[in-house]
Amino acid sequence: MKLLIITQKVDMNDPVLGFFHRWIEEFSKHCEKIIVIALGVGEYHLPENVKVLSLGKEEFISSHSYYSHVIRRLVLIYRFYRYIWQERKNYDSVFVHMNQEYVLLGAKLWRLMGKKIMLWRNHPGGNLLTDLAVLLSGRVFCTSKYSYTAKFKKTEIVPVGIDMDLFKRRSEIKKLPNSILFLGRISPVKNTDLLIEALNLLNKENFSFNAAIIGDVADKDRKYCELIKNKIREYGLEKEMDFREAVTPKETPDLYNKYELFVNLTLTGSMDKTIFEAMACETLILTSNQSLKGFIDNVFIINENDVIRLASGIKEIISLSADKKAGLGIELRKFAVEDHSLAKLMKRILK
Numbered sequence: 001m002k003l004l005i006i007t008q009k010v011d012m013n014d015p016v017l018g019f020f021h022r023w024i025e026e027f028s029k030h031c032e033k034i035i036v037i038a039l040g041v042g043e044y045h046l047p048e049n050v051k052v053l054s055l056g057k058e059e060f061i062s063s064h065s066y067y068s069h070v071i072r073r074l075v076l077i078y079r080f081y082r083y084i085w086q087e088r089k090n091y092d093s094v095f096v097h098m099n100q101e102y103v104l105l106g107a108k109l110w111r112l113m114g115k116k117i118m119l120w121r122n123h124p125g126g127n128l129l130t131d132l133a134v135l136l137s138g139r140v141f142c143t144s145k146y147s148y149t150a151k152f153k154k155t156e157i158v159p160v161g162i163d164m165d166l167f168k169r170r171s172e173i174k175k176l177p178n179s180i181l182f183l184g185r186i187s188p189v190k191n192t193d194l195l196i197e198a199l200n201l202l203n204k205e206n207f208s209f210n211a212a213i214i215g216d217v218a219d220k221d222r223k224y225c226e227l228i229k230n231k232i233r234e235y236g237l238e239k240e241m242d243f244r245e246a247v248t249p250k251e252t253p254d255l256y257n258k259y260e261l262f263v264n265l266t267l268t269g270s271m272d273k274t275i276f277e278a279m280a281c282e283t284l285i286l287t288s289n290q291s292l293k294g295f296i297d298n299v300f301i302i303n304e305n306d307v308i309r310l311a312s313g314i315k316e317i318i319s320l321s322a323d324k325k326a327g328l329g330i331e332l333r334k335f336a337v338e339d340h341s342l343a344k345l346m347k348r349i350l351k
Contacts, residue, residue, distance in 0.1 A: 124269025
């Protein structure tokens with residue numbers, strides 16, 4: 001197969017999207033040739049059969065003027081069409097990752113050229129444009145039955161795609177006692193504030209813990225981040241909290257290995273890959289993602305937006321014996337390896 005991949009960013013050091021660099025590497029093992037078109041490009045080191053093209057987001061200087069916004073979009077669209085046409089002989093299938101807009105823009109031309117279209121979209125929300133993108137795609141992938149696209153007959157529920165060689169237990173890293181990790185964007189959709197409220201309840205009970213919140217903040221979420229920091233000060237949690245910026249994908253396995261419990265409070269539908277990275281490292285988890293019901297022990301799953309249950313769940317898991325924690329960690333990794341490895345994902349997409 002000769003594959004065209006369209007994605008948001010190719011940058012092995014990006015805290016959020018850096019994982020996709022590893023996906024491209026894995027794709028390259030199974031494809032004769034790969035062309036990658038990305039909205040923006042940073043550092044990358046990919047095999048010789050991979051060619052990376054940037055639409056040039058990194059070239060534009062941020063501006064709020066309508067004129068510059070329009071010019072920027074026209075340039076990006078022009079480059080998109082130029083690339084998919086000039087590389088037309090170098091791919092026979094298209095894999096659009098996350099952004100349905102590229103299917104809407106390119107489907108007519110791809111169909112005329114006889115290219116197969118695959119769409120990856122894993123989000124609980126959607127609209128008529130999403131419906132149209134699905135209609136125009138030959139195959140659609142998501143990882144959760146609660147994803148908006150899961151309702152379509154052509155949609156395939158696939159593994160999350162975790163590099164099990166990178167994310168694994170490292171015995172040389174000792175876990176911090178009573179430690180809690182929250183890793184991801186500081187954003188209302190991640191419900192970071194719920195964790196602070198739960199930790200406040202535990203602190204009032206004199207339950208000992210130390211927690212870390214690690215992640216970047218988008219400009220639109222600056223006020224929300226300040227709210228989180230103000231709550232930490234208001235509740236007197238400064239000594240128990242480590243609040244810092246996101247790290248690169250290569251650094252995250254050490255973090256999972258350092259902490260006893262990983263907490264993820266994103267609403268059901270998105271299936272955050274961080275949940276499975278933590279499990280692959282044999283780190284215990286606590287999540288509000290209902291997609292995992294029936295696959296892992298119920299002790300790891302709480303209801304959405306339930307602060308009291310979140311607090312009790314943290315206390316229950318952290319209070320387990322060392323042997324019990326180790327056994328549960330092994331079970332979580334087994335599930336992650338058997339059902340959500342990157343190797344299994346590639347087989348499903350490229351079959």
